Amino acid sequence: MATNAKTSTVEDQRRGQDRILAIVAELLESEGYDAVQLREVAKxxxxxxxxxxxxxxNRDELILAALHEWMAENRYSGLADQTVEPGETLYDGMMRVLRTIFEPWEQHPAMLTxxxxxxxxPGGQEIFRRGLDTTAPAFMQVLSxxxxxxxxxxxxxxxTVIYGLLGRFAAGELAxxxxxxxxxxxxxxxxxxxxAAGRTEARD
Structure with a gap:
């Protein structure tokens, strides 16, 4: 009985955490970054x-946790199914992966902001590093x-280009x-x- 009670408590805590992060993601998408206030999330x-x-x-840590969760479910979910197509060029392979990554952002632009x-x-570099770690295997297949x-x-x-494009988008300069x-x-x-450089080296 004690074990069942402990398991139930852990599951309740997990469901509570999932609900909190879902509310934060909903606020980010519908009302924007500044709408995420701890009292409103609690309510x-x-x-x-x-x-x-x-x-x-703090609020920053809560938002980062919600974004990690959302990105795992949306932005990176299609990467696991990525495989190199026969005869695929370097350009085609890289764009296949990049389109898979950016498609959820296009559907949810507020989440990109x-x-x-x-x-x-504070702690925001971690979200970028985790993103790189998640996307790296798909890119390395293409770059084999x-x-x-x-x-x-x-x-x-x-x-550098991606960061610049995201900055211009967040500033309203780019659709x-x-x-x-x-x-x-x-x-x-x-x-x-x-x-072209490879062809030049082959001729030499």
Whole structure:
């Protein structure tokens, strides 16, 4: 009986935590980053403020937890099924992965704004690192056999371009639907340059 009671308590806590994070994600998407206030989250999730503070030290930590959960369910869910297609070019493979990553953002632009703002908050670097760790296996499948120096340069260039595009989107300078086409052009020229360099080396 004691074991069953303990299991029930753990399950109740997990359901409570899931409900809290779901409320935060709902607020981020429907009302925006600034709408996430701990008292409002407690009210909507029918949870005490003390319980929320017990689990999350502050508002930033709560938002980051909700974003981690949302991204795992939405942004990265399709990556596990990614496989290299026969005859797929470097450009085609990279864009396949990038489209899989950005499709949920296009459907939920407010969450992308929240992600960009959260990245600048205390502990925000962790959300970016975890994203890189999650997407790396899909990219490395595409980049199998590619020169390591190019991969390092590619990582630097793409991460810089993506961060710049997200910043412009968050500032209202770029539409959500313009992000992937901008990445498409960047990847096209990077892949074309790499392949041209390979042909030059082969002739020499």
């Amino acid at each position: 909507r999730s029918r949870t005490s403020l003390a319980t929320i503070y017990k689990r999350y030290a 929240a992600f960009f703002r959260a990245r600048a908050a 056999g590619v020169d390591e120096t190019f991969i390092r340069d590619l990582d630097t260039i793409l991460s 959500i639907k313009d992000i992937v086409p901008s990445l498409d052009r960047t990847v096209y020229w990077l892949a074309a340059g790499y392949e």
